[in-house]
Amino acid sequence: MPDSTTNQSDHGTKTVSLFVTCLVDQFFPNVGEATVQVLKRASCEVTFDNRQTCCGQPAFNTGYREEARVLAKRFIEIFEPAEYIVAPSGSCTAMVRNFYPELFTDEPEWHERAKSVGAKTFELAEFLTKVLGIETTGALYNGKVTYHDACHLLRELRQRNEPRRLINSVEGVELVEAENCDTCCGFGGTFSVKYPEISGAMLNDKIKGIEQTGAEIVVADDCSCLMQIAGGLSRQGIKIRTMHLAELLAQNPNNRLRK
Amino acid sequence: MRITTETFDENARGALLNRPLQAALRHATHKFVDNRRYAITELDDWEDRRQRSNAIKRETIEHLDRYLEEFTTNVEKAGGVVHWAIDSAEACRIVVDLIQSKGEKLVVKSKSMATEEINLNHALEAAGITPVETDLGEWIIQLAHETPSHIIAPAIHKSRADVARLFTDVLGIEYTDDIPKLTAVARERLRERFATAGVGVSGVNFGVAETGTICIVENEGNARMSTSLPRIHIAVMGIEKVIPKFTDLALFLSLLPRSATGQKLSSYTSFLTGTKRTAEAEGPDEYHLVMLDNGRTKILADPIQRSSLFCIRCGACLNACPVYQRVGGHAYGWVYSGPIGALLTPQFIGMDRGKQLPYASSLCGACKDVCPVKINIPELLLDLRSKIGGESGSLNGKRPRLAEQLSKKAFAFIMARPGAYNLAAKLGRILQLTIAKNGKIADVPIAPLSNWTKNRDFPTLAPQSFRERWKREQENSGKE
Numbered sequence: 115m116p117d118s119t120t121n122q123s124d125h126g127t128k129t130v131s132l133f134v135t136c137l138v139d140q141f142f143p144n145v146g147e148a149t150v151q152v153l154k155r156a157s158c159e160v161t162f163d164n165r166q167t168c169c170g171q172p173a174f175n176t177g178y179r180e181e182a183r184v185l186a187k188r189f190i191e192i193f194e195p196a197e198y199i200v201a202p203s204g205s206c207t208a209m210v211r212n213f214y215p216e217l218f219t220d221e222p223e224w225h226e227r228a229k230s231v232g233a234k235t236f237e238l239a240e241f242l243t244k245v246l247g248i249e250t251t252g253a254l255y256n257g258k259v260t261y262h263d264a265c266h267l268l269r270e271l272r273q274r275n276e277p278r279r280l281i282n283s284v285e286g287v288e289l290v291e292a293e294n295c296d297t298c299c300g301f302g303g304t305f306s307v308k309y310p311e312i313s314g315a316m317l318n319d320k321i322k323g324i325e326q327t328g329a330e331i332v333v334a335d336d337c338s339c340l341m342q343i344a345g346g347l348s349r350q351g352i353k354i355r356t357m358h359l360a361e362l363l364a365q366n367p368n369n370r371l372r373k
Numbered sequence: 374m375r376i377t378t379e380t381f382d383e384n385a386r387g388a389l390l391n392r393p394l395q396a397a398l399r400h401a402t403h404k405f406v407d408n409r410r411y412a413i414t415e416l417d418d419w420e421d422r423r424q425r426s427n428a429i430k431r432e433t434i435e436h437l438d439r440y441l442e443e444f445t446t447n448v449e450k451a452g453g454v455v456h457w458a459i460d461s462a463e464a465c466r467i468v469v470d471l472i473q474s475k476g477e478k479l480v481v482k483s484k485s486m487a488t489e490e491i492n493l494n495h496a497l498e499a500a501g502i503t504p505v506e507t508d509l510g511e512w513i514i515q516l517a518h519e520t521p522s523h524i525i526a527p528a529i530h531k532s533r534a535d536v537a538r539l540f541t542d543v544l545g546i547e548y549t550d551d552i553p554k555l556t557a558v559a560r561e562r563l564r565e566r567f568a569t570a571g572v573g574v575s576g577v578n579f580g581v582a583e584t585g586t587i588c589i590v591e592n593e594g595n596a597r598m599s600t601s602l603p604r605i606h607i608a609v610m611g612i613e614k615v616i617p618k619f620t621d622l623a624l625f626l627s628l629l630p631r632s633a634t635g636q637k638l639s640s641y642t643s644f645l646t647g648t649k650r651t652a653e654a655e656g657p658d659e660y661h662l663v664m665l666d667n668g669r670t671k672i673l674a675d676p677i678q679r680s681s682l683f684c685i686r687c688g689a690c691l692n693a694c695p696v697y698q699r700v701g702g703h704a705y706g707w708v709y710s711g712p713i714g715a716l717l718t719p720q721f722i723g724m725d726r727g728k729q730l731p732y733a734s735s736l737c738g739a740c741k742d743v744c745p746v747k748i749n750i751p752e753l754l755l756d757l758r759s760k761i762g763g764e765s766g767s768l769n770g771k772r773p774r775l776a777e778q779l780s781k782k783a784f785a786f787i788m789a790r791p792g793a794y795n796l797a798a799k800l801g802r803i804l805q806l807t808i809a810k811n812g813k814i815a816d817v818p819i820a821p822l823s824n825w826t827k828n829r830d831f832p833t834l835a836p837q838s839f840r841e842r843w844k845r846e847q848e849n850s851g852k853e
Contacts, residue, residue: 139839140798141832146839162843168788173781175736177758181785188789269738298695302735307821309733311386314828315699345829348813
C-alpha cells in the first residue's frame with residue numbers, strides 16, 4: 115500500500131482514480147477537466163470509472179443512514195482497487211474518509227474496507243501537497259483573488275494553509291484575505307433550502323467580506339460553496355466571479371481554460 | 374415558560390427581520406469571539422487542556438453513579454442536605470416545600486440555567502414566594518418578563534437603549550442610558566433584597582466529588598451575596614456537573630472563563646463546602662443541594678449523545694455559531710439555544726417538539742473547534758438527524774411526511790444505478806429549458822429548490838456532463 119504520508123517529491127507515476135463528485139459531473143464539468151489537467155501536469159495517470167455516482171453525503175446529512183450505506187458500499191466496491199482516489203471537493207472527501215467508518219460500526223468487515231478506502235482518498239490540494247509533495251502547478255493567472263475556506267475542508271480535513279500555498283504559487287496572482295474567510299457560506303446541504311433565510315443571511319455576510327477585499331475572483335475548493343456564493347453574487351448583480359481551486363491551478367498562458 | 378421550539382423556522386425568520394436584535398447579537402457575539410480568541414493565546418497548551426478536560430469528563434460521565442455517590446456523601450459529611458429530583462416538577466416541589474417549611478417568602482437568586490430549565494420562578498410565585506434575580510442580566514429580563522436568550526449573557530438581545538427604557542418604565546427612574554448609572558440603580562435595588570431575603574438559590578458550575586465542594590463562577594458578586602447572606606442556601610445542580618478531584622478545578626477554571634467571556638478568571642470564584650463550621654461568622658445555617666435529573670440519565674444511556682453531558686455551559690459554541698449569531702437564543706424556543714441547545718433541547722422537551730433544531734445547522738463545525746471539552750457537536754447533530762429522519766423510523770409512531778419519504782427513496786434509487794442517474798440527468802436538461810435564462814435559473818417553481826431561488830440564482834446543468842466529455846475524449850483519442 116503506497117505510503118500516503120510521505121512528503122517527499124516523488125515523480126514516479128501515480129495512478130489516480132478520479133472521484134469527480136456528482137455536483138461537478140453534472141453542473142461544473144470544467145472543474146473536473148481542470149482537476150484532470152492539474153493531476154496530469156503533476157505526472158499522474160488519471161482514470162475515471164464511470165460507474166461512480168454520488169458518495170451519499172446528502173442522504174447521510176439528512177439522517178438517512180440506510181440509504182447512505184447503500185451508496186457507501188457502492189463507492190467502496192468501485193474505488194477499492196484504486197491506488198489513489200482524488201476529489202475536487204473537501205466535503206465529499208470528508209464523507210468518505212471521516213464518515214464512512216461511522217456508517218459501518220455494526221459491520222466490521224465493511225468498516226475495515228471503508229477505512230482502507232478512506233486512507234487513500236484525498237481532496238485535490240491535500241493530494242498535491244501531502245502526497246505528491248508539490249508546491250506549484252506552474253500556473254499563470256494575473257488577478258486579485260480571495261480564498262473561501264470550505265468548512266469540511268477546513269475543519270474535517272484540517273486543510274488551511276495547503277490551498278493557500280498552492281494559490282500563492284500561481285504566477286501573477288495576488289491573494290487577499292477576507293476577514294471572514296473561514297466563516298461558513300451558509301450552504302450546509304439541505305440547510306440551504308430548509309432554512310433559506312438563515313442561509314441567505316450567512317451568504318450576505320460572506321459576500322460582503324469578499325467585496326471588501328477588492329478581489330475579482332473568489333476561489334474555493336468545493337463546488338457546493340461556490341454554487342451558494344455564485345448564486346448570491348449573481349442574484350445581487352455583483353460582478354465578482356467564482357472559480358474552483360482546480361481551475362485556478364490549471365490556468366497557464368498557452369492553454370487558457372474555457373470559462 | 375412557553376416553549377416555541379416547534380416554530381423555530383418562524384421564530385428565526387422574525388429574528389432576521391429584527392434590526393435592533395441583529396445589531397445587538399452581532400456586537401455581543403463578535404466581542405465574545407474576539408475576547409476568547411485573545412484569552413486562549415495566553416496559554417501555550419490550550420489544545421492539550423481541551424484534550425485533558427474531555428478525558429476527565431468522559432471518565433466521570435461513564436462512571437457517573439460512582440462519582441455522584443462520592444460527591445453527595447461528602448456534601449452530607451460537610452453538613453449539606455442532598456435531595457434528588459427526577460424531573461422539574463419534583464425539583465420545584467422540593468424547593469417550594471423547603472422554603473414554605475421555613476416560613477420564608479423572599480428568595481434571592483443567582484443565575485442558574487438549571488433553575489430556568491425547571492421553571493423555578495414560576496413555581497415559587499405560584500406558591501406565594503417572591504424570587505428576585507440578582508444577576509444584572511437576569512434581573513433585567515425578569516423585569517421585562519422575558520426568558521434568557523444566551524447561556525451566560527441572558528440579556529444579550531437587549532441594547533443599552535432597551536434597558537434604559539425598561540428601567541424607566543418599570544422602575545420609574547428618570548431616563549438614562551449611562552451604563553454606570555443603570556448599574557448603580559440595580560445595585561441599590563438589589564442590596565436591600567440581599568439583606569432581607571431568608572433564602573438564596575444558586576446553581577452550580579462544578580461539584581467536586583472528592584470534597585463535596587461546589588464551585589460557582591460569576592462576575593458581579595451576586596452569587597456570593599446570595600449564598601452567604603441569607604440563612605438558607607439552596608443549590609440546584611444538574612447531575613452531570615460533578616468532577617472527580619479538587620485539583621481538576623484548576624484545569625476547568627482555566628477553560629471556562631476564557632471560553633465564556635475571554636477572562637482568565639471570572640471576578641468571583643467561590644468554593645462552598647457544606648455549612649458553617651463552628652465559629653464562622655458568614656455562611657448559611659442550612660445548605661440544601663437539589664440533584665437534578667430531568668432527562669439527563671436518558672441522555673446518559675445513549676452512548677453517542679452522552680458526550681453532550683460534558684458541557685460546562687460556557688456558551689462559546691453559541692458565540693461561534695453563524696446560525697445563533699443571526700437568530701439569537703429566543704428563536705430556539707427554550708432554555709438551551711445555539712449548538713448545545715440543538716442537542717439538548719430536543720432531548721429534554723421531546724424529539725417531536727424539538728425536531729427542527731438538529732437540522733437548523735449547516736454543520737460548519739465552528740462549535741466543535743471552540744468547545745473547551747471537545748464535544749463533537751456536528752457528529753451528535755448528525756446522530757440526532759438519523760434518529761429523527763432515518764432508520765429508527767418514525768417518531769412516536771408518526772410516519773415521516775410522504776414527500777420526504779418519496780424523495781429519499783428516489784435519491785437512493787437514482788444514485789445507486791448509473792443508468793437511472795444518466796436518465797435523470799438527461800431529463801433534467803430537458804426540463805430546465807423551460808426555466809433557464811442566460812445560463813442560470815432564477816426561479817425553480819417546485820419545492821424545495823424554490824426555497825433556493827428565493828434569494829439566490831441556481832446554476833444550470835452543464836450541456837455536457839463531465840462523464841460525457843470524458844467518454845468523448847477517450848473515443849477521440851482512441852481514434853488517433
